[in-house]
Amino acid sequence: xxxxxxxxxxxxxxxSNKCGGCRFIxxxxxxxxxxxxxxxxxxxxxxxxxxxIIGMEHADHYRCKVNAxxxxxxxxxxxxxVYEGGTHNVLPSKDCLxxxxxxxxxxxxxxxxxxxxxxxxxxxxxxxxxxxxxMVRVGLFSKQIMVVLVTAxxxxxxxxxxxxxxxxxHPEITTVVQNxxxxxxxxxxxxxxxxxxxxxxxxxxxxxxxxxxxxxxFYQVNPAQTEILYQTAVxxxxxxxxxxxxxxxxxxxxxxxxxxxxxxxxIGVETNREATADAAINAKVNGVKNIRFVNKxxxxxxxxxxxxxxxCDVVFMDPPRSGSSPEFLKALSILKPKxxxxxxxxxxxxxxxxxxxxxxxEYKVERIVGVDMFPWTEHVETIVALHRxxx
Numbered sequence: 156x157x158x159x160x161x162x163x164x165x166x167x168x169x170x171s172n173k174c175g176g177c178r179f180i181x182x183x184x185x186x187x188x189x190x191x192x193x194x195x196x197x198x199x200x201x202x203x204x205x206x207x208i209i210g211m212e213h214a215d216h217y218r219c220k221v222n223a224x225x226x227x228x229x230x231x232x233x234x235x236x237v238y239e240g241g242t243h244n245v246l247p248s249k250d251c252l253x254x255x256x257x258x259x260x261x262x263x264x265x266x267x268x269x270x271x272x273x274x275x276x277x278x279x280x281x282x283x284x285x286x287x288x289x290m291v292r293v294g295l296f297s298k299q300i301m302v303v304l305v306t307a308x309x310x311x312x313x314x315x316x317x318x319x320x321x322x323x324x325h326p327e328i329t330t331v332v333q334n335x336x337x338x339x340x341x342x343x344x345x346x347x348x349x350x351x352x353x354x355x356x357x358x359x360x361x362x363x364x365x366x367x368x369x370x371x372x373f374y375q376v377n378p379a380q381t382e383i384l385y386q387t388a389v390x391x392x393x394x395x396x397x398x399x400x401x402x403x404x405x406x407x408x409x410x411x412x413x414x415x416x417x418x419x420x421x422i423g424v425e426t427n428r429e430a431t432a433d434a435a436i437n438a439k440v441n442g443v444k445n446i447r448f449v450n451k452x453x454x455x456x457x458x459x460x461x462x463x464x465x466x467c468d469v470v471f472m473d474p475p476r477s478g479s480s481p482e483f484l485k486a487l488s489i490l491k492p493k494x495x496x497x498x499x500x501x502x503x504x505x506x507x508x509x510x511x512x513x514x515x516x517e518y519k520v521e522r523i524v525g526v527d528m529f530p531w532t533e534h535v536e537t538i539v540a541l542h543r544x545x546x
Contacts, residue, residue: 170246173239177253177531184214188527191535195525198506202513202520202539209383214530217377219293221258222343223248225269225276225286233276235266235289243279253531257327258291261302264324265289272317277307285311287336288343292368294359295378299329301357303370305336305344318351329353332370344371362386362413364441367433373406377528384498384526384536385413388471391522391540392496394418398468401492403453403483408434410471410498412443418469421446424453454486467492478504484511491517495541500528505537512541519544 166172168180179187188210196205211217223235226245236248248254249263269276269286277284288305302321304311311317311333318331330353336345348355348370356369362382368374375381388410394400394417402411405423407430415421415438423446425431431450438446449456453472460467470492472479478501487495495518499505512518518541528536 168252169250170236170248174237174246174248175240176237176251178533180252180531182531184210184530187531191525191527191533195502195523195535195537198502199509199523199537199539202509203523206522206524208525208527208535209380209387210527211377211380211530214527215252216254216256217379217530218254219258219295219378220374220376221254221262221291223262223289223291225266225289227270227276231270233266233270235262255291255293257300258293261291261300261321261325261328262289265302265304265321268317268320272313274312274317282339290334290343290370292357292370292374294357294368296360297358298327299357299359300325300327301353301368301370302328302331303334303344303348304331304351305334308337309335309347309349314351322352329357330355334370346371358440361409364409364412364437366407366409366412366437367440369433371429372433373430374409375528380526380528380536381409384528384538385410387524387526388496388498388538389414389417391538392417392469392471392494394469399466401453401457401467401470403457403470403472404474405434405448406430406473408437408446408448410473411446412438412441414471415443415446419445422456423448424451424456426450426452454480454483457483457486457490461486461490466490469494469496471496471498473498474504476501476504479508481511484508487512488515488517491543493543494521497539497541499537499539500534502535502537505539509539509541516544518542 171180192208224245226234234245234247236246239246275284277287290303292301331351333349335347398418400418400421402423405425408423411421411423431448434448521540523539526536
């Protein structure tokens with residue numbers, strides 16, 4: 156459907172004008188993709204042709220990680236949903252068109268249980284109460300489900316009965332975890348987890364590899380498109396089975412493990428110690444023997460490699476939305492990998508980094524393509540392959 160106006164028009168989402176999460180929910184999907192394609196082409200045209208953006212076959216309910224805040228209204232009812240922009244007012248989001256439907260139903264039922272169990276809801280302004288958030292993660296392919304109850308302190312009255320009732324309502328839940336977040340910040344999760352039911356993590360399958368997902372693990376929220384994203388990134392690398400590969404910003408090792416089938420050696424580098432521990436487990440689970448993980452800054456590691464006269468054929472880099480650091484980009488120029496595959500979730504920062512990488516003529520952009528990981532929002536994931544010009 157196209158964007159409509161007038162007093163008789165009803166949006167697909169009742170709160171889209173207040174939430175701001177999916178500004179383009181009422182645009183025809185093909186027009187939505189074209190808008191993103193045009194933005195990428197305009198932003199990156201100096202580097203070459205941007206290939207046709209890769210969209211989704213079914214663009215609704217793709218988010219397999221759902222966070223919900225809670226608020227008790229004056230009549231005693233409990234609302235679960237998202238914060239209205241710039242406020243602590245919670246908007247009900249049980250009919251959200253981008254969130255996993257099973258996760259939404261679980262959160263809705265937890266909202267009813269919170270009222271019946273008389274659990275105090277955390278007040279962001281007064282900084283009092285117990286339940287701060289609920290996060291539900293769903294394994295798209297495994298169908299495993301994790302519920303994370305985020306509390307402002309370690310105490311959880313009647314927790315055993317609470318979990319028992321929740322599981323009776325939703326036997327499909329495979330694990331329940333209490334996450335303790337005592338920090339006075341906007342961060343959803345704290346550092347401590349207590350397993351209330353199950354193993355404390357779920358697993359999912361991506362590109363025929365099995366990955367462990369714990370409460371704090373980074374795992375793309377749209378697994379269906381993530382398969383396409385990683386397969387495309389690996390194809391851009393042109394691996395033949397002879398290459399030494401670095402997976403920078405490797406997190407729990409997803410890209411490196413997927414690429415390991417086509418490389419001689421993969422080195423995953425990550426500063427987060429918990430993430431590298433999970434990455435090692437993921438490699439073991441998948442029987443991958445040609446990969447190792449280093450708990451270190453990726454830039455410093457690459458400079459150390461160069462100082463030791465070591466070389467690298469391909470670097471996969473998947474930095475945060477803010478892009479890469481000047482130190483990392485300098486390390487790339489020192490190590491001089493034959494090819495760089497840049498996976499970007501921030502387009503402006505990508506354009507900035509590409510300008511630096513190509514400024515001295517050492518690297519040239521080879522291919523660019525967008526992958527629509529976040530339908531109905533302004534965000535798009537972009538893959539750029541660069542090669543050394545002296546090869």
